[in-house]
Amino acid sequence: MSKPKAISVLSGGLDCTVATSIYSDKYDITAITFNYGQQSFDREVKAAKKVCEKLEMEHIIIDLPWLKEISNSSLTTDDEIPTPTDEDLDNIEVAQQTAKSVWVPARNTVFCSIALAYAEAMGAKIIIVGWDYEEAITFPDNSKEYLDAFNKTIEYGSFDSIQIKAPLINLDKDDIVRTGIEYNAPIEDSYSCYTGSELHCGVCESCKRRRRAFEKLKIEDPTEYEN
Structure with missing residues (x-):
């Protein structure tokens, strides 16, 4: 059957790699990576391709040049x-300012709308995200x-019974790493850095949260950092 x-x-990042791995045995998954002009696109695609090879998934790349054109995010x-300090990661005011700097207009709304269109066209039952x-x-x-x-929107906006699944929705980064190990997710192939450098920069917020997760768990981090 x-x-x-x-x-x-x-995206090839830690969170979506783990989330996708959770469903990889039970579903025939098609992965979508979006190019919206982000600095890290080339490295994200490289990571996503490796993850897709490991999990035996089809891989699609979708270009969204208009999203870069309207965005003033530091990512694009x-x-x-x-480059927040370690203490800044738990300072809500500082973290919110960092988030606003890297915010891309309606990014997840755009991504999930396109993913929904593909799900309807392909007869998929779920959309997997790493939130x-x-x-x-x-x-x-x-x-x-x-x-x-968004799931309520799908109920009203689609003939099909499709759900967005976010299996990490209640987890912190260290819990995500622990879950990834449990499901044998190819964490070592994932890429989380905002900068797009060949190695993880080690100083952007995404790198710091990734690194801290492994440190909290006191396990070896397979990630290579520049700093």
């Missing part, structure tokens, strides 16, 4: 990407409330 189909919104412009509790504190489109609202 063939597996039910699924769509994964896969020459603006300096914030988590730690990032939801500063990114509203990672929250449980956003997840519930």
Whole structure:
């Protein structure tokens, strides 16, 4: 019997790699990586391709040049990407300012709308995303409330019974790493850095949260950092 189909919104990052791995045995997954002009696109695609090879998934790349054109995010412009201190990671005011700097207009809403279109066209049952509790504190489109609202939108906006699945929605980064190990996720192939450097920069917020997760668990971090 063939597996039910699924769509994964896969940037190649830690969170979406773990989330997708959770469903990889039970679903025939097609992964979508979006190019919206982010500095890290080349490295994200490289990571996503490796993850897809390991999990035996089809991989699609979708270009969204218009999203770069309307965005003033430090991820898509020459603006300096914030480099918070370790203490800043738990300072809500500082973290919110960092989030605003890297915010791309309606990014997850755009991604999930496109993923929904693919799910309808391909007869997929679920859309997999890597949203988590730690990032939801500063990114509203990672929250449980956003997840519930988008799933409610799908109920009204689609003939098909499709759900967005966010299995990490209640987890911090260390819990995500622990879950990834449990499901044998190819964490070593994932890429989380905002800068797009060959190695993880080690100083942007995404790198710091990734590194801290392994340190909290007191386990070896397979990630190579420049700093």
